[in-house]
Amino acid sequence: MSSRAPLVCDLAVIGAGPAGLTAAIEASRTGARVALIDENARPGGQLFKQIHKFFGSEEHRAGVRGFRIGEDLLAEAQRLRIEVMLNTAVWGLFEGNEIGIVRADGVGVCKARRVIVATGATENPLAFPGWTLPGVMGAGAAQTMINVNRVLPGRRCLMVGTGNVGLIVAYQLLQAGAEVVALVEGLPYVGGYHVHAAKLRRAGVPIFTRHTVVRARGDDALQSATIAQVDQAWRVLPGTERDFDVDLIALAVGLRPQADLCWMMGCAFQHVPALGGHAPLHNEDMETTVAGVYVAGDISGIEEASTAMEEGRLAGVAAAESLGLVPASEAADLKQRAREALDALRAGSYGEMRRAAKRQLLDLWSAAHEGHH
Amino acid sequence: LTHTPVEEILLRNAVVQGVRTARGVIETDTVLNATNGWAAQLMPDLDVVPLRAVAIITEPVPQLRVVPFEAVLGGQVVYGSTQDAKGNIQVGGPPAGAASREGQFRERVSLREVRANVSILTTLFPSLADVNVIRCWAGTMGATADGLPCVGPWPQVKGLHVCAGFPNGMAFAPILSKLCAENIATGKPTMPLDPFNPGRFLGRNIQWPAEYNYTVLAEFLARL
Numbered sequence: 001m002s003s004r005a006p007l008v009c010d011l012a013v014i015g016a017g018p019a020g021l022t023a024a025i026e027a028s029r030t031g032a033r034v035a036l037i038d039e040n041a042r043p044g045g046q047l048f049k050q051i052h053k054f055f056g057s058e059e060h061r062a063g064v065r066g067f068r069i070g071e072d073l074l075a076e077a078q079r080l081r082i083e084v085m086l087n088t089a090v091w092g093l094f095e096g097n098e099i100g101i102v103r104a105d106g107v108g109v110c111k112a113r114r115v116i117v118a119t120g121a122t123e124n125p126l127a128f129p130g131w132t133l134p135g136v137m138g139a140g141a142a143q144t145m146i147n148v149n150r151v152l153p154g155r156r157c158l159m160v161g162t163g164n165v166g167l168i169v170a171y172q173l174l175q176a177g178a179e180v181v182a183l184v185e186g187l188p189y190v191g192g193y194h195v196h197a198a199k200l201r202r203a204g205v206p207i208f209t210r211h212t213v214v215r216a217r218g219d220d221a222l223q224s225a226t227i228a229q230v231d232q233a234w235r236v237l238p239g240t241e242r243d244f245d246v247d248l249i250a251l252a253v254g255l256r257p258q259a260d261l262c263w264m265m266g267c268a269f270q271h272v273p274a275l276g277g278h279a280p281l282h283n284e285d286m287e288t289t290v291a292g293v294y295v296a297g298d299i300s301g302i303e304e305a306s307t308a309m310e311e312g313r314l315a316g317v318a319a320a321e322s323l324g325l326v327p328a329s330e331a332a333d334l335k336q337r338a339r340e341a342l343d344a345l346r347a348g349s350y351g352e353m354r355r356a357a358k359r360q361l362l363d364l365w366s367a368a369h370e371g372h373h
Numbered sequence: 374l375t376h377t378p379v380e381e382i383l384l385r386n387a388v389v390q391g392v393r394t395a396r397g398v399i400e401t402d403t404v405l406n407a408t409n410g411w412a413a414q415l416m417p418d419l420d421v422v423p424l425r426a427v428a429i430i431t432e433p434v435p436q437l438r439v440v441p442f443e444a445v446l447g448g449q450v451v452y453g454s455t456q457d458a459k460g461n462i463q464v465g466g467p468p469a470g471a472a473s474r475e476g477q478f479r480e481r482v483s484l485r486e487v488r489a490n491v492s493i494l495t496t497l498f499p500s501l502a503d504v505n506v507i508r509c510w511a512g513t514m515g516a517t518a519d520g521l522p523c524v525g526p527w528p529q530v531k532g533l534h535v536c537a538g539f540p541n542g543m544a545f546a547p548i549l550s551k552l553c554a555e556n557i558a559t560g561k562p563t564m565p566l567d568p569f570n571p572g573r574f575l576g577r578n579i580q581w582p583a584e585y586n587y588t589v590l591a592e593f594l595a596r597l
Contacts, residue, residue: 092509094484111486212551266481 002223004271007317009035009083010098011319012112012226013286014090014261017045018305020118020351021073022275026334027078027116027314030325035110036082037101039089043077043354046140047121049147093117093261097292113321114292117262118312121255121276121298126160135222139169139252142146146176154248158225159183160213164192171199173250182246184227186209213249214241222247224347257299265290268368275301281365284339286311286317289368294319300359303354307345314338379486382406382415382533389532403588404559405534407550410477410513411522412537417474420421420574421523421538422581424590427468429490429509442497448575450588451493464494465590467587468511474583475579482511512582516540516590518579518597523571525556540587557587566578 013024016038024036036043050066077084085101092100099110100111123138130136134156139161145153155176159170162185176370188210190197197207210229214236217224227238256277260271266281268289279301286294294317297308314335321331346355374396382404383390391400406412410423436456443452453465469489487509493500506578515538517523522538522545536553539546549569552562582593 091483093485095481098484100484100487264481 001005007108007110009033009107009110009112011114011116011316011325012097012110013116013118013316014093014099014297015045015086015118015297016040016043016086016121017118017297017308018047018069018073019120019299019315020045020116020313021070021077022309023116023118023294023296023316024082024312025073025076025080026079026313027320027325030317030320032320032323032325034082035085035112036077037085037088037090037099037110039087041087042087043084045075048092049140049143050305051147051172053145069305069309090261092281093293094266095265113323114294115295116286116294116312116315117259118130118296118308118315119258119261119299120308122258122300123251126213126253126256127249128213130217130222130225133216133218133222134220135218135247136190136216136249137193137251139250140255142248142250143169143172146172146178152176152248153180154222154246156181156244156246157248157250158213158227158244158246159250159252160253161185162190162207162209163199163252163254164194164196165252165255167192167196167200169250169252170205171196171203173248174200174203174205180205180247181246182227183207184213185209186212186230208353211240213238213297216221216249218258222249225249225361247267247312255298255302257301259295259299261297262288262290262293262299265293267293268364270361270364272301272357272360275361277349277360281361282370283362284363284370285321285335286315287318287364289323292322301354301358303345307342307354310338310341310345314342355367374512379415381453382530384530386532386581387530389530395429395590397424403534404532405536405557406527407536409537409539409549410577411517412515412535416527416535417534418529419523419527419535419571420538420577421517422585422590423474424474424510424514424540424585424587425468425477425479426465426484426514426542426587427482427490427509427511428463428465429487429494429506430461430463430493432505432507434462434501436460444497446493446496446595448487448588449586450591452587454494454497456579460509462498462504464490464493466490466493469586471584471586474581476584478513479576480511482509486511513541516538518574518577518594520594522549523567523573524569525555525566525571526570528575539570 010032011027013020013036016036024034026036039311047066047070052261053063088101088103097112097115115306124142157180159166206334211227214226214228225246226241228236228241257279262280269278271278280288282288294315296311317334377394379392379394381393389404412421413419450583451466468486483593517538523535527533555562
């Protein structure tokens with residue numbers, strides 16, 4: 001291991017997606033010395049994969065395509081001269097905010113007075129016979145291949161899952177020139193927005209609800225898949241099997257918070273199904289149960305890019321405030337605006353569910369905090 | 374029954390009645406305490422002390438002639454190295470610093486401990502200097518005053534059995550667990566369990582060091 005002297009900064013932001021970029025920008029505006037760390041070759045996280053238009057209200061850039069929002073954030077980060085450490089993976093987060101990093105030139109340690117963990121989400125797998133064959137992959141991986149790397153991952157695709165990720169990526173696969181033979185959904189209804197589902201149906205793509213993928217076949221790589229109907233207990237109904245010749249099965253069966261670094265740091269967690277799994281408890285400033293360690297974006301519960309950016313804003317301001325870099329009254333004003341924006345984004349029946357789930361994390365943080373004193 | 378911590382072993386007139394768990398009482402006339410480093414929390418007279426160890430594992434490399442070892446490096450006892458079928462090399466070792474009995478249950482690994490274990494690996498196997506470590510973890514084991522585990526019936530209580538006190542990992546656990554199960558089921562284990570009698574330290578009143586790690590214990594036990 002390198003004995004290089006640790007790099008010390010006011011704030012380290014881990015992950016340069018919408019949450020991390022916004023957090024770094026907000027903190028940087030207060031004069032904080034910020035290190036923004038990302039393992040990818042370019043910042044932006046999933047924003048540059050999102051060639052579709054965003055939903056929501058005008059002020060949250062509804063109607064704007066995700067990658068445009070990414071370009072704006074990058075321009076602002078550049079204007080503020082934020083140090084973006086790219087191709088830099090964080091392998092550990094330790095007591096005293098010591099951050100283990102690895103780059104092509106070696107291993108090192110970065111030390112920060114505050115840390116914002118904005119590492120996003122990871123895709124859920126789905127196990128079935130043949131699921132390890134080349135050609136079976138996460139829908140997010142397929143999306144990266146077509147929209148970022150411009151490589152078609154397969155010519156004939158079966159999409160598993162009809163949440164927004166499944167619907168949007170299936171449509172983008174069509175746009176990229178693949179054939180989507182079908183979407184399957186275990187529930188009796190389509191999970192995502194119907195406007196996305198309608199585009200696929202207009203393009204003639206069948207959607208099989210109450211169906212699942214039962215097996216994949218192939219010698220060296222995927223060649224075919226069998227789907228079948230399931231009953232209410234998710235048991236396969238014999239005689240309902242259908243075979244498709246496919247060279248791509250994309251799995252869009254949910255995301256979960258990618259929170260390994262918070263686990264390492266000893267943050268308290270709660271399993272909240274509405275947020276995608278185990279999420280670190282945090283307070284209204286996005287601070288976890290470990291003082292000085294904040295979270296923002298999907299790591300604190302699966303939502304979307306607009307809420308991620310507002311949470312990043314909140315965490316960035318709160319971290320700067322705790323460093324004495326922004327007056328309390330100004331911070332209160334900025335945080336209030338971010339919280340109001342989050343409330344507005346968590347409207348509607350889906351939003352209400354997430355708002356209640358996030359409230360649970362806040363309440364548990366308070367309970368844990370009282371327990372400490 | 375997961376997420377079901379046992380809070381107390383219930384006795385009446387030195388005969389097992391059951392266990393009280395966080396989710397209610399389970400009545401039974403036979404209890405096996407197989408909680409290793411935690412065993413003395415349920416049986417304060419059992420002389421098994423918790424002992425924390427740290428391990429790291431590398432990415433897969435071609436099969437090497439890796440052998441288990443025990444060595445003294447920089448004044449610290451270090452031990453353990455295995456390579457699994459996929460080629461990942463694991464190095465286990467005690468943490469460099471001493472800790473209280475409570476501190477032996479610490480699950481988190483510090484940066485200093487990761488560095489210490491990596492330096493064990495690179496000192497013993499310099500050719501692995503550029504191999505990536507992919508995981509590290511800490512675990513709590515159980516140590517005894519003579520280095521042997523405690524396996525068999527607990528002499529003070531009818532129906533209470535012990536299988537604990539494995540300080541160097543679980544390599545011996547499968548065979549001793551089998552003998553322990555045979556003893557509970559038939560009273561006739563295929564090999565005698567006498568050397569492992571869990572009551573062998575009763576009355577010896579061993580004054581364990583307040584703060585310790587593997588090295589401190591090794592020196593303490595050598596003088597005992």
